[in-house]
Amino acid sequence: MVHSSIPFTASIPSSNHNNSSLSLLQTTSLEVCNFVYGDTNLSSDSLTRYYEPNAVNIEPNFINTDALCPCSYENPLITATTRSVITDIFQLSQHLRQIDVKTPAQTLAMFLTLFCLHTPRFLRKKTQRDPMFTAIQVWTELDDVSESESFDGHRKCIVEHTLNVLLLPSLHADLGRPYASSDSLISATSQFHTSSIPTLRIPGTGASIPSPLHLRLRVITRLMFNEQGKITRHRDFWDVKDLLGLVPGVSLAQWIGTRLAGTGLSYLLRCWQTASSRQQEEDDSHTQSSASDYAAPVDTDAEPV
Template sequence: MDFDEGSNIQSHRLSLTGKSTLSVVSLHSTAVEICEIVYGEHSSSYDAVERFYEASASKENPLVTTTSRTMLTDVLHISRQLSVINVPRPLAVIYSFFRLQVPDNLSSPWIHALRAWTEIDDICESESFDGHRKTIVEHTLNILIFPDIHTDTGTPARSVESAPPTPTSQRAPLHPVHPSLPILGTSLTVPSPFHLRLRIITRFSFNEQGRITHHRDIWDVKDVMGLVPGVSLAQWIGTRLTARGLSYASRAWFRTSGTQSSTPETDAQIRELENGHGPSSSPAAEYAKSTRNDSVDSTVRNFE
């Protein structure tokens, strides 16, 4: 290979590397925006579906599976309504029932019942030779019930370095880091049982045009069950008791069946076996003993 050919190959690799790096940033931005759309409070959900998804793209999770972009848009419309649930004022309900204009002083919600958002934890990507790429996003869905009664005892979390900055007009409102319940009459707070967290792994499949062809959300059964108050503690105790019980059962099983591994011999027993004085010395050990004795006798005679 001459120098010119090697230079061309090296420059071609560099160009591919630069192109791949640019694509990684673009796909990371798409993945973060989609996660905020599905589980957050992003405002451009319908435009993003048209821009980022193929017409026949599918989305699935343990509860719902969509097979088209139109169906996905309808599902996202419902999920967006469930991300923020407010209880209106009774008079506002009466005005709305009679199709009257609600006064401005009654337009604000009576109770903020629920608020949901997602926190991006990590992003990684893999690339195949046919131009298709997969991006995996690890994020946490936060569900806060009655957010107005909570206080935030944490500091703002550092954003993911790989995620590009979001325009100010599209930034979601700040969310509490550690929602806690204050104890009346004191300055102390306790962890809130109304703050539920669900860890999710989202996997995106992109085609060579950079559009999503498959979107899958993976939930762990343990994390889903942990959403029920008290189940996390029961899981923590139950899993450890189960492991301890299986350990005892395994030892008892091998002990009764006689297949338990024998204990290692002591140093004295090993030396006895090597010298041929063991309780059941083998013919090889007897031969080694006799050979060693003959060698010692011949050495003594030569010395004399």
């Protein structure tokens, strides 16, 4: 099976000091995203190099007010405020990138090891074999990266990428490895990169169809940097619409429902404007008729006293 992804470039050339500073933060952002969603292994010193150390020290009678902004990681499901917890989350995400179905012998050996029991020699030999098949394959594809700077010297990088989840990847056609140039990564408004869509071949024919087992989730990662270039806040955003779109059939229902809702709102607005204009015309005519009824007639034939 060939892993399909867009590689995140580890080093980016620059022409001057300003471009070097921008490229460094963008490279850091891409590497961090690849730690969480991509295929880069997390080393022991990665978070030490990228993230600000734990800054809040709270004791019974003392609060350290010199640093009220510890490093933190957030997504719609998880919040972590220490580097140790962030490391555990990243390591867990690495284990979920590829989920293999073990053979019965490998499963038995795993349970024996889990309960600290002796594993027979013949089981140890079988555990060295490849798993039966891969159940889930996860990778990420870069869409865009941008950077901005605040007046106090802090910087923010936003990375837009797509999380891909492929069920039973061995059933799909060979996708190859799309390539992204380093020049496109340092641009604040880089071109979107596209890759081959996993397809299922129809047996007996040369035709193929888009795989219903391929799930895509758009993720927006926002990274806040301090003056030293350390990450103080890492937050991932998931759109509710994209989450619901992972359920089969919901995307089509959303496509139809949102357009019907937009058309319905437009129709209601026009009806309300028509009713308001008619009511205004009736009020104006009623006001004019009342003024003419109460107007006093002038008698020109009356003799003066």
